[in-house]
Amino acid sequence: MDNLSLHKAIKLTKEYKKMVPKERVQLRKKRLYDLVTYARENSPLYHDLYDGLRDNFTLRDLPTTNRQLFLDNYDRWSTDSQVSSDSVDRYVQYYADQTDLYLGEYYVISNSGTDGSSIVTLYDSNSAMAMSTDYIHNIFARRENFWDFVNHGSRVAAIYTENGPFFPNVFSQMRRESLPARKKKSILLPAQASSADLVSRLNSFNPSMLAGFPSVLMRMADEKKAGRLKIEPAFIVADGEPLDKGTRKRLRKIFNCDVFSSYSTSMTGCIAYECREHHLHINDNWVLVEPVNAAGEPVKPGRPSDKVLITNLLSYPQPVIRYELGDRVIMHTKPCLCGNYSPWLEILGRSLDQIRFVYGGKEIIVPIADMDKVFKGADFIKRYQILIYPNNHLALRLTGAKGTDKTMAFFKAEKMLRSYMRSIGILAPMITLEKEDPQPHPLSGKYQTIIIMP
Numbered sequence: 051m052d053n054l055s056l057h058k059a060i061k062l063t064k065e066y067k068k069m070v071p072k073e074r075v076q077l078r079k080k081r082l083y084d085l086v087t088y089a090r091e092n093s094p095l096y097h098d099l100y101d102g103l104r105d106n107f108t109l110r111d112l113p114t115t116n117r118q119l120f121l122d123n124y125d126r127w128s129t130d131s132q133v134s135s136d137s138v139d140r141y142v143q144y145y146a147d148q149t150d151l152y153l154g155e156y157y158v159i160s161n162s163g164t165d166g167s168s169i170v171t172l173y174d175s176n177s178a179m180a181m182s183t184d185y186i187h188n189i190f191a192r193r194e195n196f197w198d199f200v201n202h203g204s205r206v207a208a209i210y211t212e213n214g215p216f217f218p219n220v221f222s223q224m225r226r227e228s229l230p231a232r233k234k235k236s237i238l239l240p241a242q243a244s245s246a247d248l249v250s251r252l253n254s255f256n257p258s259m260l261a262g263f264p265s266v267l268m269r270m271a272d273e274k275k276a277g278r279l280k281i282e283p284a285f286i287v288a289d290g291e292p293l294d295k296g297t298r299k300r301l302r303k304i305f306n307c308d309v310f311s312s313y314s315t316s317m318t319g320c321i322a323y324e325c326r327e328h329h330l331h332i333n334d335n336w337v338l339v340e341p342v343n344a345a346g347e348p349v350k351p352g353r354p355s356d357k358v359l360i361t362n363l364l365s366y367p368q369p370v371i372r373y374e375l376g377d378r379v380i381m382h383t384k385p386c387l388c389g390n391y392s393p394w395l396e397i398l399g400r401s402l403d404q405i406r407f408v409y410g411g412k413e414i415i416v417p418i419a420d421m422d423k424v425f426k427g428a429d430f431i432k433r434y435q436i437l438i439y440p441n442n443h444l445a446l447r448l449t450g451a452k453g454t455d456k457t458m459a460f461f462k463a464e465k466m467l468r469s470y471m472r473s474i475g476i477l478a479p480m481i482t483l484e485k486e487d488p489q490p491h492p493l494s495g496k497y498q499t500i501i502i503m504p
Contacts, residue, residue, distance in 0.1 A: 054176040059183040066335045081363040089369035092129035116374045159220045161316040172367040178224040188323035198284035202258030206236040209262030217316040241266045249279050261287040265497030271304040318360040329394035336363045351383040409476045418500045424470045430454045435488040438502045443480040447488045
């Protein structure tokens, strides 16, 4: 791909939005052909994967890829022969002291690696420019949001993490570098900071748009309700963690503004953005999405998938083509009232996230999403985490809701959790209360409600 200037990136985004569906399909086919050709010629891994591939291939002719394949072949995956796992690891290790891009040209993004298989992905300046302009265009697709944002001073505060090269903070860096006018009007704050520190810095900056993990935004909602946080953002972007209806409703009520989300991963970039109807429209300008069943066969629109295959048409440094994510989705192709032609996604959860218990010599496998519903509607709990230890030991970190102390909250929560464990066939689990309160992941800053301990 030729170097992408800001002017050209904006032009491409605007042109795509004006295209009719048939024109969009043809453009995506050309972009896929160009990416596959480049990958085949420059990546040793893809050279082998695409051996014997016919010239007039379709998307489904291409083999699928996954995290383990890239981990096992990291040095052969890249299209740049200078890239190596050792030098990438050194860059990440000293990330806090880095002022330059990796090899002078790549943004480095790592996932949090909570499953023990952290992987680093490289993005070049073209990726940064296209993703940044698309982000701005999609976030402000609703004109009311744009003018509210401008009238509030057009300042952006993002609360993610400063402890590593994770997608939210590196993407924030991408936007500041790609859109120089935004540098002085945007700040990145660490999710691990104390509420008092975040309140002080937010009050001083007075953002027009507030972005961050839903868990840390809920902390700020508590501060706003208590009268300590004085900001009045035009709107909120809550991403990086699942945004449930209850959280969205509470944020909207306390901040008196709309709340939007997006769907992104470190490996695939920005997959979908919410419109004013709160539908996650696929960013199909640069991303291809294939909902499939467990066997990898296509799933019809309106039906739930077992997983999804993602192709990032911008991923030239390390091609991400038909990459398997364990997310269960429903793709909707019916028209949206917002006027966006692109299909939209309903995210159901992750089919690959499972907990394995052993009881009476029998293995019992439970989806994390099921256990995460145990405390749904429990108004006595403000925040919780369930730690899963070996031998059916479950430990709770709890913060009681107003009027309920931690001990009373635990007695009620233990009863609900014990009832759930009985329902899956485990009659005598050990359930204990942890002294510490729920807390974010020490590196990524993300908040997990279910944590599988070693």
